[in-house]
Amino acid sequence: MSVLPPVRKDRIIGQLPKCFNKGAALNTEDEFKSKVKTACQQQRTGTVGFKISKVIVVGDLAVGKTCLINRFCKDVFDKNYKATIGVDFEMERFEVLGVPFSLQLWDTAGQERFKCIASTYYRGAQAVIIVFDLTDVASLEHTRQWLEDAMKENDPTSVLLFLVGTKKDLSSPAQYTLIEQDAIKLADQMKAEYWAVSALSGENVREFFFRVASLTFETNVLAELEKSGSRRIGEVVQINSNSNNLYATSKKKQTNCCQ
Numbered sequence: 001m002s003v004l005p006p007v008r009k010d011r012i013i014g015q016l017p018k019c020f021n022k023g024a025a026l027n028t029e030d031e032f033k034s035k036v037k038t039a040c041q042q043q044r045t046g047t048v049g050f051k052i053s054k055v056i057v058v059g060d061l062a063v064g065k066t067c068l069i070n071r072f073c074k075d076v077f078d079k080n081y082k083a084t085i086g087v088d089f090e091m092e093r094f095e096v097l098g099v100p101f102s103l104q105l106w107d108t109a110g111q112e113r114f115k116c117i118a119s120t121y122y123r124g125a126q127a128v129i130i131v132f133d134l135t136d137v138a139s140l141e142h143t144r145q146w147l148e149d150a151m152k153e154n155d156p157t158s159v160l161l162f163l164v165g166t167k168k169d170l171s172s173p174a175q176y177t178l179i180e181q182d183a184i185k186l187a188d189q190m191k192a193e194y195w196a197v198s199a200l201s202g203e204n205v206r207e208f209f210f211r212v213a214s215l216t217f218e219t220n221v222l223a224e225l226e227k228s229g230s231r232r233i234g235e236v237v238q239i240n241s242n243s244n245n246l247y248a249t250s251k252k253k254q255t256n257c258c259q
């Protein structure tokens with residue numbers, strides 16, 4: 001009996017997606033790390049396949065956070081602006097290198113009055129997406145504050161950061177070039193990966209979220225390998241449909257010397 005429906009065909013990731021700009025990237029590798037690929041092939045990814053990684057999306061009001069998430073998760077663009085109240089989230093299931101992997105995308109409201117609520121939701125994020133509007137320099141300037149707020153609740157050494165400029169369709173080439181220079185500089189200082197997208201046209205949206213999913217997945221597998229380094233992973237965690245225990249652990253078949 002399968003617990004969950006199969007992952008959508010367009011959520012299957014077999015290759016490490018490329019970064020957007022090599023000048024502000026979390027890594028510039030062409031492929032997933034070989035030890036990650038090997039671990040996936042040998043099904044030595046421990047609990048990664050059952051984990052849900054929390055990703056938070058922050059930034060000023062009306063920069064396009066909700067539209068960005070909706071374009072990716074529902075493939076829609078809603079022109080009618082509705083401020084997100086408090087916090088909302090979407091689940092996205094992927095399959096990376098044959099391993100199921102889920103992201104929980106938290107859409108926070110930008111309004112100051114919700115800031116106190118939002119801070120509790122920042123906790124435990126594995127990736128932080130800081131959004132600004134490519135046509136609004138002030139929204140880029142405010143990203144430092146958003147980063148600071150999000151990091152109060154998280155461990156900066158283990159969180160993946162993304163700085164995303166939205167509404168690419170609205171910015172003129174000259175305006176875009178100018179703001180991009182500043183954004184790349186800032187992303188470099190923040191140790192974030194820079195992307196420019198448009199929720200209206202869909203440009204780079206899928207590529208961006210695939211990158212988030214892939215890098216978060218890779219980080220999780222590496223952490224799992226490190227954790228299990230000492231305890232040898234001869235154990236394969238699997239869903240056992242005959243048991244009430246969903247996370248039953250099956251040992252590799254051992255020969256019984258008494259038989």
Ligand SMILES: Nc1nc2c(ncn2[C@@H]2O[C@H](COP(=O)(O)OP(=O)(O)O)[C@@H](O)[C@H]2O)c(=O)[nH]1
Pocket residue numbers: 059060061062063064065066067068078079080081082083084110166167168169170197198199200201
């Ligand atoms: N042209 C254009 N407009 C956008 C884009 N993304 C969002 N918007 C518009 O910007 C406004 C705010 O978007 P929303 O996602 O609700 O902002 P949020 O407050 O950050 O969640 C809405 O009127 C959207 O229609 C985009 O990529 N291109």
Ligand SMILES: [Mg+2]
Pocket residue numbers: 065066067082083084107108109
């Ligand atoms: Mg919103």
